[in-house]
Amino acid sequence: MVINSRFFNRSELIGFIVLAAVLFVILPLSLDVFRLNLVAKYLTYAFVAIGLVLCWGYGGILSLGQGVFFGLGGYCMAMFLKLEASSVENTKIQSTPGIPDFMDWNQITSLPLFWQPFHSLSFTILAIILVPGLFALIIGTAMFKRRVGGTYFAIITQAVAAILTILIVGQQGYTGGINGMTDLRTLKGWDIRPDHAKVILYFVEVVLLFACIGIAQFIRLTKLGRILVAMREQEDRVRFSGYSVANFKIFAFCMAAIFAAIGGAMFALNVGFMSPSFVGIVPSIEMVIYTAVGGRMSIFGAVWGSILVNFAKTSLSESFPQLWLFGLGALFIAVVLAFPNGLSGIWADYVQPRIDRLFAARKPKPAAWTDDSVADGAPAE
């Protein structure tokens, strides 16, 4: 009978093994620390993309404001790191030692109240999850309970992204303004800047990424995952099957926000600064493009989309800085028009059948696990 008894079906298992091999073994062995650190930066967007797969791909809720949550997570982490970097010894040349340098430049003479709890790492970790989570809960409740959806919701998330950017830039005494929070040095006394620390942080990030992949995959396989798909197609039918559609949308939106925030926190750690240029409208739309290019219905596809688009961005903008934005726009249009399921769709339509045929040719009798994957009825990617 139809039972999803296994966590991954065969093609997902292959996807999992390939991604794990590339991220854990191949890239660390083949890239220098500078390039590996770049990959770490790309992967922070993969967290956002995984969230968008749940929220947009499955739930049909297009958020063009994921930069908000990426930023909130990143700023929470950066505030902790900045406080640690602003010890009294480090800042004794300031007129008020012991507060972050940008506060001193803005004539602030004592640490603002909302900064105080960020002396604690445990509080910071909680805040990275809870601040964006609660913010998404508030936005989600306000919008979805009133049945605001589709384009209207997307526009409102854009507005929120714009507002938050303006707020951060405007309140530079509290936030570091347009420059953001720079010169982050240590985490609990451990220097995050040297090469060996970058390598360790890379692996920490990859482990967290796989944890998020696991959570997303778990959600996808529960009835909740199927309700998200159902909701995307026939919202009324779900409602008249006895479900509160708004609550499910809020859940998907909050999960996407939390994933994005974890990505943002890892960005602050790996890249060593956080600024409003990762919060606003443009980065938020870019995050949607990563997901669309990778395939909005595929968790692994979204990770690949983030890596590949960012890699292209780095290589192209190094040589043709003006061309990059046109390239990105063209890429998005091409994906939407020609390959609505992105790279993972291309894989499933063109590559997977060839592999299957290859397997079938080599083994006249189909192996046992091939049988299972036909019977288990999991939605095909």
Add this chain to the structure above:
Amino acid sequence: MLVGHQPKDFLLAVSGLTVSFDGFKAVNDLSFYVEENEIRVIIGPNGAGKTTVLDLICGKTKATSGSIQFRGKELTKMKENEIVQTGVGRKFQTPSVFEDLTVFENLEISFPRGRTVFGSLTFQRDQPVKQRVEEVAEMIFLKDKLDTYASELSHGQKQWLEIGMLLIQDPDLLMLDEPVAGMSVSERAKTAELLNRIIKNRSVLVIEHDMKFVEDIAHKVTVLHQGQILSEGTMEKVKNDPKVIEVYLGH
């Protein structure tokens, strides 16, 4: 119209129901009562407000005034999903099934358990669920299609699937909006057979244009015209009502 004490045996009591869209009264001071285990068919010309009445009962449209009592509970103040949970099921005119899910998954979502966010995260596909899904699938002639995606079903099969999705909810009041519209002759016959089987032990409110079908199943017929009741009673009575013949049956 004000209705005082309701006898207890009415399952559904609609009284003084009015809804106006920008001044246009789609349903105007409508009152009718459905008893337990009654099969009521609503007929009437296009634009009479038939579908709007179902929309009002299931909460899709909010009433401007009036009341809808289901087992003594006021439905006009409830949300759609709460109305479903009190035992009202609704089938839409065009088949609305989840095309990207299999027949099994479609039916499973309608199974009345784990309807909260947390409940659906911890929902287990256990024996009672599987048994009930298979039972219903057999009833709606889709037993060998459990693993088929709903998008691959024919129009008639989609209609059956949606009826099955309602069946698995086990509602006390089943509302069907043109269940045989767009079906082939053989599908029509099968659907009539299916409906005759599933209407046992529950009340049913049906909108239908097919008069032969109406005659077959209706206990009582309500004729709507311009948002108001034109005539009500047995099929025999309604058929011979000169007002009904003039506005509806005559042409």
